[in-house]
Amino acid sequence: MSEEPIVPVKLDEASRKAQNRRNIWLALALFAFVVLVGVTTVIRLGDSDLGPDGGLYWRNDPKPQSQPAPELPENAAPADEGSPG
Numbered sequence: 001m002s003e004e005p006i007v008p009v010k011l012d013e014a015s016r017k018a019q020n021r022r023n024i025w026l027a028l029a030l031f032a033f034v035v036l037v038g039v040t041t042v043i044r045l046g047d048s049d050l051g052p053d054g055g056l057y058w059r060n061d062p063k064p065q066s067q068p069a070p071e072l073p074e075n076a077a078p079a080d081e082g083s084p085g
Helices: 013-047
Strands: none
Touching: none
16 A cells, blocks of 8 residues: 655746636735625614614514403413412
């Protein structure tokens, strides 16, 4: 199991320049994507209501807390508070 080590290919000057140009364009595209995501995040956070009733991407409208209790029928038995015993 004697495997020979992998030797990288030696590039000539033109190939090396082309590779550097591709790397620069790739780095610029990645940087532009990161800036786009950052700007989008800042805009979304700026427009959001992060209070107790608001969410980041949607709004949770508060429900009214003061609702009247339902009326019980007159013949309803009281709740069992435990059996004697």
